[in-house]
Amino acid sequence: MSEQQVQKMAPGGVSMLEPEVVRQVRGLREQGWGVKRIARELGIARNTVRRYVRGGLAAEVQTRPHRRRLSGETLREAEQLFDGAAEGNAVVVKKLLEERGITVSERTCQQYLQERRRLQRAAEVATVRFETAPGHQMQVDFGQKLVCIAGELVRIHLLVAVLSFSRRIFVRAFLRERQDDWREGIAAAFRHFGGVTRVVLGDNPKALVRDHDRTTGNVVFHPSYLQFCRDWDVEPRACAPYRARTKGKTESGVKYVKRNGLAGRGFPSFAGLQEHLYGWMQEADQRIHGTTHERPTDRFEREERAALRPLPARPLPARERRLVRKVAHDALVDVDTVRYSVPCRLVRKRVEVLIAEDEVRIFQGAELVATHRRSSEPFARVVLPAHYEGLWRPQASVEPAAAQATSPLEELGRSLSEYAAIVEGES
Secondary structure: OOHHEEEEEOOOOOEEEEEEHHHHHHHHHHHHOOHHHHHHHHHOOOHHHHHHHHHOOOOOOOOOOOOOOOOOHHHHHHHHHHHOOOOOHHHEEEEEEEHHOOOHHHHHHHHHHHHHHHHHHHHHHHHOOOOOOOHHHHHHHHEEEEEEEEOEEEEEEEEEEOOOOOOOEEEEEEEEOHHHHHHHHHHHHHHOOOOOOOOEOOOOOOOOOEEEOOOOOOOOHHHHHHHHHHHHOOEEEEEEEEOOHHHHHHHHHHHHHHHHHHHHOEEOOOOHHHHHHHHHHHHOOOOOOOOOOHHHHHHHHHHHHHHHHHHOOOOOOOOOHHHHHHOOOOEEEEEEOEEEEOOOHHHOHHHHHHHHEOOOEEEOEEEEEEEEEEOOOOEEEEEHHHHHHHHOOOOOOOHHHHOOOOOHHHHHHOHHHHHHHHHHHHH
């Protein structure tokens, strides 16, 4: 006798033994037969035998209750909770239903709400491609990549700007991702394209956005960034939080720069990296774009160049970043991995550093103590030899015989003139 012959389906979809087989199981058990022997004799599973010989089974046939179904008003209530207070969590829906006197299993909630969950997730990731008019929008974003510069791995921050209509691309490398880097990069992109769009769409970086209310969509930008946008007469916008696809053109642009523009290339200097990126931009604008099936330069020259607003006729006010630094023992202050010298008398004192686009000025109080050309080379040292005057005593004129005497440093193989030459060579 096979198990298929001795079992039938209960109304709830659960298999059970025929009454005659149940009586045989119990009769053999009363005769002292073991579970394995009964199972082998009747051709049924051992666990099935155990269920029917276990104490507490008064009936000859095992009957299981039907599973609780969600239907009608209960299902609508569960769906409302799923969309509302439960925030898409079926386990929370079960608990909220129990609080209202409705008992249902967790698995039942998950099964009945599975399709609603799928639709909800599909709506979250679905994106409608939005094509903007020529000259209307530029999308900007930052990406990071480790790049080998002068034999050392350096984390480079890449600002990528894309004209939404023509897909022309601009990229510039920075050592940081601060607010002045955003402003410098956006301004450089406008100059590169030869005009200004009406809207700049970015993400929600802390350097630009103070707050973004997901419910109302209100965005609070930093005042200095707002002033920068007023200077350029451009409207700032930020994509919805966790919805980076709304600026997908620059999202894909960042990947394109990292994978195609840089890949695993190394560069002798930061300036060499910038030069490479400038040449690569020209090549990227000549490719056939996968979405428009045109070269970005063709779309730009045909429709977008004339739609861009002209660059400001007057120089815009320079906006500087101010930092406070403590002068190190070697009379240097650190700014974005680059070290600049100050007069040695200021060692261990605090100074204020004003960083412009091309210049770094250092003040102690109201006194300007140092001016340097801003360097982009990571870990560079920008030194003025005059800042170290006074560290070496002037050599007095001596008699020829006395001049032959060696100083303690010369006995060790070094002279003061060699140290002076080292400092001058670093400038």
